Amino acid sequence: MTVDDLARGVGAWLRGEGPLGDVVISSRIRLARNLKEYHFLPKADEAQRKEIHRTLTERIAATRLGDDTFFVDIDESSDLDRQVLVERHLISQQHASSDGSRGVAISAGESRALMINEEDHLRIQVLGSGLQLSKLWTEIDEIDNILEAEVEYAFDPRLGYLTACPTNVGTGIRVSVMLHLPGLSMIQQMQKLMRAAKDMRLAVRGLYGEGTEALGDFYQLSNQTTLGKTEAEIISDFETTIIPKIVEFEHGARETLARDHASQLDDKVYRAYSVLGNARIMGTGESLTLLSHLRMGLFMGRFADLDVNTVNEMFLHSQPAHLQKISGSIMEGAERGVARADYLRRRIASRN
Amino acid sequence: MTVDDLARGVGAWLRGEGPLGDVVISSRIRLARNLKEYHFLPKADEAQRKEIHRTLTERIAATRLGDDTFFVDIDESSDLDRQVLVERHLISQQHASSDGSRGVAISAGESRALMINEEDHLRIQVLGSGLQLSKLWTEIDEIDNILEAEVEYAFDPRLGYLTACPTNVGTGIRVSVMLHLPGLSMIQQMQKLMRAAKDMRLAVRGLYGEGTEALGDFYQLSNQTTLGKTEAEIISDFETTIIPKIVEFEHGARETLARDHASQLDDKVYRAYSVLGNARIMGTGESLTLLSHLRMGLFMGRFADLDVNTVNEMFLHSQPAHLQKISGSIMEGAERGVARADYLRRRIASRN
Numbered sequence: 254m255t256v257d258d259l260a261r262g263v264g265a266w267l268r269g270e271g272p273l274g275d276v277v278i279s280s281r282i283r284l285a286r287n288l289k290e291y292h293f294l295p296k297a298d299e300a301q302r303k304e305i306h307r308t309l310t311e312r313i314a315a316t317r318l319g320d321d322t323f324f325v326d327i328d329e330s331s332d333l334d335r336q337v338l339v340e341r342h343l344i345s346q347q348h349a350s351s352d353g354s355r356g357v358a359i360s361a362g363e364s365r366a367l368m369i370n371e372e373d374h375l376r377i378q379v380l381g382s383g384l385q386l387s388k389l390w391t392e393i394d395e396i397d398n399i400l401e402a403e404v405e406y407a408f409d410p411r412l413g414y415l416t417a418c419p420t421n422v423g424t425g426i427r428v429s430v431m432l433h434l435p436g437l438s439m440i441q442q443m444q445k446l447m448r449a450a451k452d453m454r455l456a457v458r459g460l461y462g463e464g465t466e467a468l469g470d471f472y473q474l475s476n477q478t479t480l481g482k483t484e485a486e487i488i489s490d491f492e493t494t495i496i497p498k499i500v501e502f503e504h505g506a507r508e509t510l511a512r513d514h515a516s517q518l519d520d521k522v523y524r525a526y527s528v529l530g531n532a533r534i535m536g537t538g539e540s541l542t543l544l545s546h547l548r549m550g551l552f553m554g555r556f557a558d559l560d561v562n563t564v565n566e567m568f569l570h571s572q573p574a575h576l577q578k579i580s581g582s583i584m585e586g587a588e589r590g591v592a593r594a595d596y597l598r599r600r601i602a603s604r605n
Numbered sequence: 606m607t608v609d610d611l612a613r614g615v616g617a618w619l620r621g622e623g624p625l626g627d628v629v630i631s632s633r634i635r636l637a638r639n640l641k642e643y644h645f646l647p648k649a650d651e652a653q654r655k656e657i658h659r660t661l662t663e664r665i666a667a668t669r670l671g672d673d674t675f676f677v678d679i680d681e682s683s684d685l686d687r688q689v690l691v692e693r694h695l696i697s698q699q700h701a702s703s704d705g706s707r708g709v710a711i712s713a714g715e716s717r718a719l720m721i722n723e724e725d726h727l728r729i730q731v732l733g734s735g736l737q738l739s740k741l742w743t744e745i746d747e748i749d750n751i752l753e754a755e756v757e758y759a760f761d762p763r764l765g766y767l768t769a770c771p772t773n774v775g776t777g778i779r780v781s782v783m784l785h786l787p788g789l790s791m792i793q794q795m796q797k798l799m800r801a802a803k804d805m806r807l808a809v810r811g812l813y814g815e816g817t818e819a820l821g822d823f824y825q826l827s828n829q830t831t832l833g834k835t836e837a838e839i840i841s842d843f844e845t846t847i848i849p850k851i852v853e854f855e856h857g858a859r860e861t862l863a864r865d866h867a868s869q870l871d872d873k874v875y876r877a878y879s880v881l882g883n884a885r886i887m888g889t890g891e892s893l894t895l896l897s898h899l900r901m902g903l904f905m906g907r908f909a910d911l912d913v914n915t916v917n918e919m920f921l922h923s924q925p926a927h928l929q930k931i932s933g934s935i936m937e938g939a940e941r942g943v944a945r946a947d948y949l950r951r952r953i954a955s956r957n
Contacts, residue, residue: 516886516946520884524885526883531879532876533871533876534869591868
């Protein structure tokens with residue numbers, strides 16, 4: 254398996270088939286871990302980074318987390334390969350653009366990704382379609398236990414797991430959920446939701462994590478505290494209270510739209526469909542917005558000409574790095590705009 | 606013939622079949638005339654206005670300018686009927702919204718329109734498709750002569766025809782040409798053309814005349830001086846020099862676009878087509894812009910799914926008053942947006 258093979262497919266977790274999949278794109282849990290015998294990365298020199306990278310690669314390989322797990326050496330990867338991994342949410346932008354020995358282990362289906370030498374020595378990440386945090390928690394806890402049998406983690410009996418950044422100390426857990434909230438956005442309720450999220454000490458981010466805009470009405474919601482709550486509590490809060498409540502708000506917004514603003518709703522949906530199928534030049538921002546409207550239309554039953562898998566594939570493959578990877582050539586922005594429109598037009602023409 | 610009948614059709618002069626019709630939508634000549642025996646309108650009371658209106662109506666009817674000429678009493682018309690006439694360029698906005706006894710005589714095919722009691726007692730107007738000013742001059746001169754045999758015009762041997770506003774004194778002629786210049790607009794050359802027009806003492810106006818924006822890249826070019834030049838000179842300047850030169854510029858711009866910016870060009874054309882055929886809500890400004898792009902695409906051979914008559918009909922019938930007239934109901938702005946999108950969608954679906 255290579256990044257090339259990866260780029261052509263669609264990760265299992267992006268199938269849009271999970272619980273509450275009309276609103277919850279995906280669930281993600283990550284654990285931050287560090288090896289006791291090495292300095293935290295800000296203090297490690299390149300020789301130590303290399304040793305950490307080598308050690309963790311060996312141990313992960315030994316555990317057979319999945320037979321098809323494959324390793325990517327990020328430092329030796331091309332810029333394009335790194336960006337493909339960022340666009341698939343398998344590594345962070347920081348991991349792609351930093352320096353030094355570092356890597357990622359990716360399972361088949363892309364539901365597990367273990368970053369080595371990102372901010373911490375190890376970042377274990379599991380991804381799933383829709384809202385399924387307790388299932389992911391069982392999975393990641395098992396991976397964590399398997400690895401803990403192989404390596405000694407930096408752990409303090411009082412504080413819990415020690416991490417490079419104090420905000421991660423404790424459980425070292427981050428729970429995050431990618432939400433698609435076009436309904437709340439259309440009825441102008443996002444500001445209100447943002448304020449409520451802040452009150453609950455949740456972080457709200459855009460499609461590509463920290464510092465990115467909420468393009469296409471996609472929002473990543475995640476916990477901010479890792480200290481003072483057990484993993485089970487954090488996950489239960491998300492899965493049984495916070496996310497179902499937001500989903501309920503979004504469903505309410507969509508019902509309002511369908512009942513009172515059917516023309517505005519269909520206007521967005523059908524413009525999106527027709528422009529995606531006919532434009533000759535298209536930027537990333539516009540394609541995300543239009544695909545977002547199309548996805549909303551599909552799940553609301555306003556539109557049946559495409560299936561959700563096709564839309565998800567278009568989301569993934571119209572991103573800059575994927576576009577270049579699939580076309581097999583490096584392209585400037587203007588050239589990509591034409592290639593993106595070509596890809597989307599062909600994909601819609603050959604739909605389902 | 607009534608305004609209702611009128612609204613459902615498309616004036617012969619808008620067929621887009623005249624000389625240089627890819628760039629020159631239409632040609633128009635109007636003459637300003639006043640009856641010697643009455644005050645100019647700013648000084649006339651309502652009784653005199655009524656008498657002027659009645660006298661001119663009788664004389665025009667007597668000359669049989671065309672058997673199917675029909676008269677509309679503007680003061681007694683509904684707001685909607687007045688706006689339909691404005692949208693068809695048969696009367697001015699000023700004529701629609703002012704007060705007092707006034708009217709218009711319209712020939713079958715709408716190629717002649719004589720406004721009574723607008724700014725002057727009489728405004729004779731002839732319209733034609735494409736660039737055909739000398740033909741129109743022959744026509745309007747004949748009408749003018751026929752009427753001059755029936756009434757006595759206010760005329761000064763030294764100054765020429767006397768008019769309510771000094772800018773029209775002399776020949777009382779205004780020559781204007783409606784141009785479609787999407788190419789020059791796309792390659793950002795309109796400012797340059799505007800400056801050149803100003804140097805030549807030409808007025809450049811938008812689709813609906815004085816004070817209106819250049820929506821959809823439509824520009825009305827007209828002479829500003831009526832004194833010191835003969836009608837023949839003014840017309841010849843327009844027909845053999847000024848307009849052909851601008852058409853040449855526009856053709857050059859279109860060639861540049863097709864050669865060097867084919868994607869940008871087709872992007873505009875195909876987005877226009879798909880959005881017009883799929884939107885559920887559309888404002889006047891957007892529909893004009895999109896129809897403009899479609900018209901450009903048709904004449905440039907980028908696109909063959911519609912014929913130019915269908916596009917012209919859509920231009921006319923998607924305007925606010927026409928939309929309401931044809932649907933048979935008075936609608937608010939938001940309602941019109943939905944009705945406009947419905948009309949355009951149906952018209953494209955049932956094309957040719």
